[in-house]
Amino acid sequence: MTINGNGMLVKIRNLIAWEDRVRKPRTQSPAPHPFWVIVRKEMSDLIRSWRYMVLLGLMTLTCIGSLYTAITSIRAAVPADHDLNSFVFLKLFTVSDGTMPAFMTFISFLGPLIGIALGFDAVNSERNKGTLSRMMAQPIHRDYVLNAKFVAAISVIAILFFGLGFFIMGLGLLTIGIPPSLEEFLRMLCFLALSVFYVAFWLNLSILFSVRFRQPATSALTCIALWIFFAIFYSMIVDLIAKGIAPVNPTHIDQVLGFQQTVQFLQRLSPSQLFGEATTTLLMPEVRTLSLFVTPEQAYGALPSPLPLGQSLLLVWPQLTGLIAAVMVCFIIAYVWFMRQEIRSR
Numbered sequence: 001m002t003i004n005g006n007g008m009l010v011k012i013r014n015l016i017a018w019e020d021r022v023r024k025p026r027t028q029s030p031a032p033h034p035f036w037v038i039v040r041k042e043m044s045d046l047i048r049s050w051r052y053m054v055l056l057g058l059m060t061l062t063c064i065g066s067l068y069t070a071i072t073s074i075r076a077a078v079p080a081d082h083d084l085n086s087f088v089f090l091k092l093f094t095v096s097d098g099t100m101p102a103f104m105t106f107i108s109f110l111g112p113l114i115g116i117a118l119g120f121d122a123v124n125s126e127r128n129k130g131t132l133s134r135m136m137a138q139p140i141h142r143d144y145v146l147n148a149k150f151v152a153a154i155s156v157i158a159i160l161f162f163g164l165g166f167f168i169m170g171l172g173l174l175t176i177g178i179p180p181s182l183e184e185f186l187r188m189l190c191f192l193a194l195s196v197f198y199v200a201f202w203l204n205l206s207i208l209f210s211v212r213f214r215q216p217a218t219s220a221l222t223c224i225a226l227w228i229f230f231a232i233f234y235s236m237i238v239d240l241i242a243k244g245i246a247p248v249n250p251t252h253i254d255q256v257l258g259f260q261q262t263v264q265f266l267q268r269l270s271p272s273q274l275f276g277e278a279t280t281t282l283l284m285p286e287v288r289t290l291s292l293f294v295t296p297e298q299a300y301g302a303l304p305s306p307l308p309l310g311q312s313l314l315l316v317w318p319q320l321t322g323l324i325a326a327v328m329v330c331f332i333i334a335y336v337w338f339m340r341q342e343i344r345s346r
Helices: 003-022 034-047 050-077 103-119 123-127 129-135 143-176 182-212 216-244 253-267 271-283 309-340
Strands: none
Touching: 034 050, 034 143, 103 129, 103 143, 103 182, 103 216, 103 253, 103 271, 123 129, 123 182, 123 216, 123 253, 129 143, 143 182, 143 271, 182 216, 216 253, 216 271, 253 271, 271 309
C-alpha cells in the first residue's frame, strides 16, 4: 500500500509539473532594436516607391546596352596573342564600340542621380507631412532617424549596384564563355564597392540639403545644380585656370612638373575625377600611373606588364580616401544641423 501510495504521489507531482510547463507562457523573442525597425521601414518605402522603380529600369536598360556594345567590340579589344594578361572579363565594364558608353561611364554619369533621387526629400518631406514630430514623440533617440535613413538608402544602393554587377558577370560568362580569374573577380568587387562610396557622397549631399531646406524641390534643384557644375563646368574652369598659370618657359622641367601637379590637384577636387581615376586603375590593370607628366627617370626600367591588385589599390588609395572623407564630411554637417534643429508638431 505504501509503494502504491508513493507511486501515486510521484505521478501526481509529474502531472502537476507538466501542467505548469504547459500553462507557462512561452518565452518571447526580444523586441527588435528601434533603429533597425526604422531602417526596415525606410528600405521598404524606398523599394516600393516609383522613383526606385524608374531608376532600376533605367539602370537595367543602360546595363544591357553597355553590355551589348562591350560584347560586340570585345574581340577587337583583346590582344592578338590572347595572353593571360589580357583580362578579357574586365573589358565587359570598360570596352565600348562608340555607340554607347561603357558601364563604368554610365555609373559615373547616373550614379549621382541615384544618390540625389534617394535622399533629396529624406527629412524635409517628413517635416512637411508632420510625421517627423510624431516620430520624435516616440521613445527613440533623435539621431536614429537620420542614421537610419542613410543606412537604408545606402543598403538599397549597394543591393542595386552589386545586383547589376553580378548580372553583367553572369551574362558575360554565358556570352564569351571565359570565366573570370580570381584577380578579375576581386577587381570587379572593388569597383562595385567604390561605386557605392561614390554614390554615397551624393546621397549624403542630398540628405544635407534636405536637412537645410524645408522644400524638397529646393534641395533637389541645389543637388542637381552641383552635379551639373562638377560634371560640365568644373573642368572648363580648371582649363581656364591652367591657361592663366601656364609656365612661361615650358622647357624647364621643374616649372612644367609644378604646373602639372597644380592642375591635377585642382581636377581632383571634383568627386567625379576621383571616381574616374580610381575606376580606370582598378578595371584597367595596365594603368601604372595617374600622373599627367612622367619624367624619363620614372619611365626608365618600367616593365610593360599589368599591375597586381595590391599595387593598383595602393595607387588609388588617395582617391578612395578622398571619397570616404567627402562622404563623412557631408554626413557630419547634416548630423549637426539635424540635431540642432527645432522640431515642432503641426
